[in-house]
């Protein structure tokens with residue numbers, strides 16, 4: 001299924017990284033093993049300040065995450081099994097609380113973020129879930145973490161630096177285009193959520 005791989009940023013460094021990721025994914029018998037092996041190349045990508053063009057480090061007024069957040073697709077595979085994007089959150093702004101339904105790595109490239117990690121206390125059907133704030137993580141450039149559903153998959157991120165924060169997200173689905181969930185922890189409300197990408201379209205679903 002699917003078409004060709006798409007590179008929205010054309011840089012040798014990015015192609016090299018994606019090639020590396022695909023090899024590791026093909027060779028790894030489990031997500032846990034893949035994540036363990038991806039840490040080193042992902043850390044090096046975060047440490048390299050050259051490869052991400054300035055245009056992909058900018059907030060955007062029309063992003064699907066709201067609050068002028070930019071989510072810039074950098075690469076996605078033709079079969080929908082892999083995507084890499086930069087999330088740009090203006091100072092003081094926050095994403096909705098959301099899940100991913102895909103495992104991967106998220107790391108900080110510039111600025112500073114706070115990640116609020118939520119745990120499901122009680123689920124009452126598809127539309128109501130009681131969440132509890134489980135952890136607050138402060139992220140500085142080079143720091144990164146794993147997302148692994150279902151237990152480690154719900155969070156919100158907000159920028160705590162004076163400049164926008166830029167984080168790099170490597171996920172094992174075409175994450176901007178799949179339907180997932182946004183949560184309101186105060187009320188327990190759950191809504192269908194598809195973030196889209198600032199700079200790329202999703203095929204419409206029936």
Ligand SMILES: [Fe+2]
Nearest residue numbers: 098099100155
């Ligand atoms: Fe996220």
